[in-house]
Amino acid sequence: MKSLIRPAAPASTALGPVVPRPPAPELHQPPTDYTYDNSFExxxxxxxxxxxxxxxxxSIQPAAAVQGGLFAQAVAIETEEALATRTWEGLLRFMPEAARxxxxxxxxxxxxxxELLIFRFADMALRAGRDISENYADATVRRCQRLAQQLFREKHRMEAFVRFEKAQDGLFHASIEPDFDVLPLIASHFTKRYADQRWLIFDKKRRYGLYYDLHRTDVIELTEAGAAPRAGEVSATVLDEREPLFKLLWQSYFDHANIPERRNLKLHQRHMPRRYWKYLSEKQPRERRFEPIKNKRGPNGSLGPTAQ
Structure with missing residues (x-):
């Protein structure tokens, strides 16, 4: 069977002579302070x-938190989707998709x-005319790599430690407060894993969430007037009446599966840092112990009436 991948043709034959890439624009004007709407676009x-x-x-600062100088006037840049798309696609000329x-x-x-880290990384790639994502001798590249690693570590922990509570209307709700803005990265995971139920994951720190309605996942924002009680937590009055039992059953399972003799708190906290414990039912104080239902038994010990 022949391979479907063909080797690239020599530059001097099918593709013609190599055309030199135009030099990067020189930024010869005095530096400027820029402001924007705090969106990636x-x-x-x-x-x-x-x-x-x-x-x-x-400097590049969000307009809502700008800190200007005494004499310099910041230049406000309006977001334009067409220019943002053009810039995003143009980055692929200087770096692979993973680096972008x-x-x-x-x-x-x-x-x-x-903002300045992203500009420096893009500007370096533009002037080098090639991928610089593995040039770890550069401080900007190292810093970008480190931040990406920290972000994905937080992403994986949110995927592992999020716990849902069921509301009376059948909606499964979870409140999180991650160190980084990971909601855009965990949307695909939860959409695939919980495709058969409606759910809402709300970021209390950033005041927005993800809502899945059995068909699609949308980003929602809660205003102050429509905010959920206690900064994003579900009120006990709207929880499913069985939710406390579910919590109790899970705590009981955790307690029975635990082996006290093999307890290693240091290793446990390494894999499950203490700051994530607030999301976990098994880490909450025990309100009462679980007791199995005491079924009535017949004289012969059976669960039903005595056999005749």
């Missing part, structure tokens, strides 16, 4: 305007310097 628009204005960023995705992960890390 907005940041991509800023990157486009940087090279259009030929002015490197002195890393820039999005750096943005989700919410690091205070994430």
């Amino acid at each position: 907005g940041l991509l628009t800023v990157l486009f305007r940087v090279y259009e204005r030929r002015s490197a960023p002195n 995705a890393r820039l999005y992960h750096v943005f989700l890390s919410e690091d205070p310097e994430r």
Whole structure:
């Protein structure tokens, strides 16, 4: 069977002579302070305007939290979807998809310097004309790699430690408070794993969530007027009446499966850090012990009436 993958043709034959890549635009104008709407599309628009204005960023800040200088006036950049898409697709000319995705992960890390880190990484790749994602001698590349690793560690822990509570209307609800903005990364996992039930995962720290209605997963935001009680937690009055029993059963299973003689708290906290315990039913205080139902038995010990 012949392979479907064909080797690339020599540059001097089928593809013609190699055309030199145009040099990267020189940012010869004085540095500028930029502001944007705190969206990833907005940041991509800023990157486009940087090279259009030929002015490197002195700072890139969200408009809602801008800290301007005494004399410099920040330039507000309006988000344009077309320019953001053009910039995002243009990055593939200088880096593979994995390296480009890393820039999005750096943005989700919410690091205070994430905007400048993304600009520096993209600018270095643009001027090098090749992939620089493995150039760990550079501090910017190392920092981006480190943030991406931390983000994915938090993503995997959220996928493992999220616990749902069932409401009276059949909705399964979970409240989380991760260190990084991981909701966009865990959406696919929960959509596939819980495709047969309606669920809502709400990020209390960032005031938005993911809602799955058995057909699609959407991003929702709760305003102050419509916010859930206690900063995103489900009120006990709207929980399914069986939810306390489910919690008790899970705690009982955990207690019986535990082997006290093999307890290793240090190893346990390494795999399940204490800050995640608030999401886990088995780590909550025991309100009462589980007792099995005492079924009535017949004189011969059977569960039903005495056989005749």
